[in-house]
Amino acid sequence: MRATRYLxxxxxxxxxxxxxxxxxxxPGGRITVVSxxxxxxxxxPPLSKALWTGKEESTIWRATEQHGAELQxxxxxxxxxxxxxxxxxxxxxxxxxxxxxxxxxGRPRQLPFGGDExxxxxxxxxxxxxxxxxxxxxxxxxxxxxxxxxxxxAALETNxxxxxxxxxxxxxxxxxxxxxxxxxxxxxxxxxxxxxxxGASVTAIERAAGKVRVETGDGRxxxxxxxxxxxxxxxxxxxxxxxxxxxxxGIVVATAAAxxxxxxxxxxxxxPDSPPLRSEGRCESSTRTTRRxxxxxxxxTWPGRTRRTTICRSSTPTSSTSATRRSESSxxxxxPSPTGPTSATPAPSTTSTTTAHRGACxxxxxxxxxxxxxx
Ligand SMILES: Cc1cc2nc3c(=O)[nH]c(=O)nc-3n(C[C@H](O)[C@H](O)[C@H](O)COP(=O)(O)OP(=O)(O)OC[C@H]3O[C@@H](n4cnc5c(N)ncnc54)[C@H](O)[C@@H]3O)c2cc1C
Numbered sequence: 314m315r316a317t318r319y320l321x322x323x324x325x326x327x328x329x330x331x332x333x334x335x336x337x338x339x340p341g342g343r344i345t346v347v348s349x350x351x352x353x354x355x356x357x358p359p360l361s362k363a364l365w366t367g368k369e370e371s372t373i374w375r376a377t378e379q380h381g382a383e384l385q386x387x388x389x390x391x392x393x394x395x396x397x398x399x400x401x402x403x404x405x406x407x408x409x410x411x412x413x414x415x416x417x418x419g420r421p422r423q424l425p426f427g428g429d430e431x432x433x434x435x436x437x438x439x440x441x442x443x444x445x446x447x448x449x450x451x452x453x454x455x456x457x458x459x460x461x462x463x464x465x466x467a468a469l470e471t472n473x474x475x476x477x478x479x480x481x482x483x484x485x486x487x488x489x490x491x492x493x494x495x496x497x498x499x500x501x502x503x504x505x506x507x508x509x510x511x512g513a514s515v516t517a518i519e520r521a522a523g524k525v526r527v528e529t530g531d532g533r534x535x536x537x538x539x540x541x542x543x544x545x546x547x548x549x550x551x552x553x554x555x556x557x558x559x560x561x562x563g564i565v566v567a568t569a570a571a572x573x574x575x576x577x578x579x580x581x582x583x584x585p586d587s588p589p590l591r592s593e594g595r596c597e598s599s600t601r602t603t604r605r606x607x608x609x610x611x612x613x614t615w616p617g618r619t620r621r622t623t624i625c626r627s628s629t630p631t632s633s634t635s636a637t638r639r640s641e642s643s644x645x646x647x648x649p650s651p652t653g654p655t656s657a658t659p660a661p662s663t664t665s666t667t668t669a670h671r672g673a674c675x676x677x678x679x680x681x682x683x684x685x686x687x688x
Contacts, residue, residue, distance in 0.1 A: 317345040317383070320400055320410035322390045322552065324348020326356065327416040329375040332382045344382040347402055349389035352437055353377055360440040361461060365468035373437070393556035395574065415553055415564060415572070419546030427518030430525050432541045434461055443541060447474060451538040454527045456515050458485045461543025463502070470507050477508040477535050479515055479527065
């Protein structure tokens with residue numbers, strides 16, 4: 314059994330930000346991060362942008378270990394015993410903790426067909442796989458007209474590959490952009506030789522004669538060397554749910570991101586000055602307003618009343634797309650635009666976390682780099 318003061322389940326950007334936040338208030342407490350990815354925490358935004366415009370892969374690492382965090386990689390936390398304050402991973406290793414953070418993020422929504430022929434783009438491994446496929450003359454179909462789809466289409470086109478985009482909406486980014494802006498972006502892509510098929514649903518994907526065939530509802534058959542999809546994500550709540558936490562399209566948390574055990578009423582049965590559990594909300598492709606915790610540091614006391622926040626959802630796999638807004642951006646992370654220096658993805662947004670209708674924030678510690686996604 315490993316004993317740790319802070320146990321963080323998940324090894325994404327939220328986990329990394331939490332380590333930073335912890336160190337601001339506790340320089341020496343033992344931190345253990347358990348992630349089912351084989352890699353230490355890294356920035357995902359460059360996977361669809363900077364790495365396609367010349368940045369080295371080595372630039373994406375978050376250096377979480379520099380906070381003294383112990384990384385347990387390639388391990389999935391399979392069970393939580395909240396009463397005993399103990400977690401068990403899929404190899405049978407147990408972890409006892411004083412404070413627990415669930416930063417389990419989301420997994421890409423998938424089509425019910427096509428299997429491994431489709432890259433549901435999210436991870437470094439997905440990037441490496443797509444890079445390997447992006448050999449000379451390779452042709453791609455990109456399913457989804459949200460941020461991931463449009464960024465990947467731009468990245469591939471910028472690197473000289475013929476790309477066809479397919480999605481059911483009337484234009485790129487139509488779920489988040491005003492109609493005129495969506496039309497402008499769609500025209501912009503077309504002007505840069507990206508074939509954009511709007512109002513089209515994918516109905517079948519299969520491999521035949523060395524090519525991947527994508528069929529659409531209106532009877533088209535698109536032949537490509539590889540298919541990439543950006544269809545939004547679903548929050549990974551199964552661990553929280555199995556542990557008895559309140560889950561509703563995401564882990565329901567209070568303003569300081571503290572979760573509630575399903576059988577207790579508000580306020581939860583945690584001590585006001587020692588909340589043992591935190592949940593990092595994953596809020597990509599949300600259609601509900603969520604609230605970023607103010608000063609959600611581990612050292613803060615329980616806020617006194619609960620509030621339903623951090624609810625993440627998306628619509629059906631075949632029609633939803635993911636969209637991203639940056640509230641803190643760097644030029645290095647800017648999306649490559651189709652054959653041009655100007656990003657064709659929507660401009661940064663500083664949507665209010667309390668009033669936005671379609672904005673959603675990643676709940677994090679006070680030091681978290683604020684990221685927002687919306688559909
Ligand atoms: C290609 C791409 C480009 C993006 N670009 C932008 C952008 O420009 N701007 C922006 O604001 N956002 C962008 N995003 C979104 C941003 O990267 C995410 O909001 C952010 O990565 C979410 O971090 P997270 O830690 O909450 O969740 P995740 O990144 O989903 O990380 C969760 C981690 O927890 C692990 N995990 C889950 N369950 C368990 C378990 N039981 N045990 C162990 N480990 C577990 C997962 O494997 C994963 O490593 C982009 C995302 C992608 C994929």
